[in-house]
Amino acid sequence: MLAELFQGSLEDAKSRRQIRPYSAVEAEALARPAALDALEHLTPADRIRVIAEVKRASPSRGDLAEIAEPHALASQYESGGASVVSVLTEERRFKGSLDDLEAVRKAVSIPVLRKEFIGEEYQILEARAAGADLVLLIVAALPQETLERLYAFTLELGMTPLVEAHSADEVARSVDLGSQLIGVNARDLSTFELDRELFGRVADQIPAGVIRVAESAVLGIDDVQRYREAGADAILVGEALVTNDPIATLASFLSV
Numbered sequence: 001m002l003a004e005l006f007q008g009s010l011e012d013a014k015s016r017r018q019i020r021p022y023s024a025v026e027a028e029a030l031a032r033p034a035a036l037d038a039l040e041h042l043t044p045a046d047r048i049r050v051i052a053e054v055k056r057a058s059p060s061r062g063d064l065a066e067i068a069e070p071h072a073l074a075s076q077y078e079s080g081g082a083s084v085v086s087v088l089t090e091e092r093r094f095k096g097s098l099d100d101l102e103a104v105r106k107a108v109s110i111p112v113l114r115k116e117f118i119g120e121e122y123q124i125l126e127a128r129a130a131g132a133d134l135v136l137l138i139v140a141a142l143p144q145e146t147l148e149r150l151y152a153f154t155l156e157l158g159m160t161p162l163v164e165a166h167s168a169d170e171v172a173r174s175v176d177l178g179s180q181l182i183g184v185n186a187r188d189l190s191t192f193e194l195d196r197e198l199f200g201r202v203a204d205q206i207p208a209g210v211i212r213v214a215e216s217a218v219l220g221i222d223d224v225q226r227y228r229e230a231g232a233d234a235i236l237v238g239e240a241l242v243t244n245d246p247i248a249t250l251a252s253f254l255s256v
Ligand SMILES: O=P(O)(O)OC[C@@H](O)[C@@H](O)c1c[nH]c2ccccc12
Pocket: 053, 055, 115, 116, 164, 185, 189, 215, 216, 217, 218, 236, 237, 238, 239, 240
């Protein structure tokens, strides 16, 4: 499944590139005001930090919510205390778009993450051109050399890479990269199986000073508590926020 998701994302990027060539998107990306410093917004604090996701659907969970106005949802996330907004821009299975990201960017003043299956520089330029401050880089899908290249490219644009791992080995590769922001995804993107204990098993591998994000399947405050105890500085939450009152749900998560 992961290979299929990447292939789809890259094909879609190729189509967009026919209309907006690399040089045009690059010029737009460079003309943007500087990206916000996501690491600053996610600095470990007394309370857990929340990266709140705009997510309509997923291949593992099907349709979650309509979200006719992603910018309105993102504003609620911001006023509810989220530190960063994540916007799924993958179109085929997650029903997102870059337009969603652009709309969200205009509505909030906290950093915005482009959640996409990124395999080439063009997608990172698109993210910056649309106003994103962070991009997701999924270790499982990228050879180390490519990962290093995309990681460096993201930094050159003044953006922050969120490097996502799903095993001890992938955490080691994220650390080797020098990543300052590492996410451990409880969901295996190849099989969709959940491993809620994974974060606890690998957290110690992440050096002090690096921000640790627990990703996926955070549905209630018990999950937040468990991740907090296991050393998470932040959680990445989609489903629980789009299927419940986002403000009340954020308040409960932030009260842990
Ligand atoms: O909706 P959830 O279970 O709260 O999960 C959010 C987020 O972690 C999940 O959307 C995600 C994490 N890594 C990804 C990579 C690609 C697509 C989606 C994801």
